[in-house]
Amino acid sequence: DGGITQSPKYLFRKEGQNVTLSCEQNLNHDAMYWYRQDPGQGLRLIYYSQIVNDFQKGDIAEGYSVSREKKESFPLTVTSAQKNPTAFYLCASSITGPNTEAFFGQGTRLTVV
Amino acid sequence: AQSVTQLDSQVPVFEEAPVELRCNYSSSVSVYLFWYVQYPNQGLQLLLKYLSGSTLVESINGFEAEFNKSQTSFHLRKPSVHISDTAEYFCAVSDQTSGYSTLTFGKGTMLLVSP
Numbered sequence: 001d002g003g004i005t006q007s008p009k010y011l012f013r014k015e016g017q018n019v020t021l022s023c024e025q026n027l028n029h030d031a032m033y034w035y036r037q038d039p040g041q042g043l044r045l046i047y048y049s050q051i052v053n054d055f056q057k058g059d060i061a062e063g064y065s066v067s068r069e070k071k072e073s074f075p076l077t078v079t080s081a082q083k084n085p086t087a088f089y090l091c092a093s094s095i096t097g098p099n100t101e102a103f104f105g106q107g108t109r110l111t112v113v
Numbered sequence: 114a115q116s117v118t119q120l121d122s123q124v125p126v127f128e129e130a131p132v133e134l135r136c137n138y139s140s141s142v143s144v145y146l147f148w149y150v151q152y153p154n155q156g157l158q159l160l161l162k163y164l165s166g167s168t169l170v171e172s173i174n175g176f177e178a179e180f181n182k183s184q185t186s187f188h189l190r191k192p193s194v195h196i197s198d199t200a201e202y203f204c205a206v207s208d209q210t211s212g213y214s215t216l217t218f219g220k221g222t223m224l225l226v227s228p
Contacts, residue, residue, distance in 0.1 A: 090157065092156075097214060099207070104157040
């Protein structure tokens, strides 16, 4: 089945550590996105990418980094510079264009301990 | 830049009652409009979208939304809800002039359906 796979589903991190969240899609979509969800805050855009080896900052990119070495993969690294990393992280993909549907993964819940 | 306001953070309703979830947006450019649904600890699923044409759009599970340009609204309605409709609902917009599907979301409305 086509879809977006995020792993792991739950992740615990100690303060000061970097951690990488995985996102893989087999929908042959060019565009991929990372959103952060906090209770009562909706979703906020972290980074997005339209093609391999190219990506742009979203509204809350500070403390995060991404790479896009393959069309299918768009991993997100939460660095130690992110002051409040505990959140639910959602990866999405779409074909190119603002009138297209974004397909979401099941999310990764990151908790800093 | 655009923004989305969902006026109610929670909407409690009894099963088989009608419901309306409100969404207003502001934007300096034309936008496309979406409603997504999220069940607990899951990702988001598209419920319906307005791109152009008829201002009333419907989903396969009985929801409908009407685009009102003069009021900059895209309210979601269902004439009779089920327990299984309990979820969080997000209204979102995307910039028609952008080459991306970068969505701006509202803060969400939790629909709580009780027997």
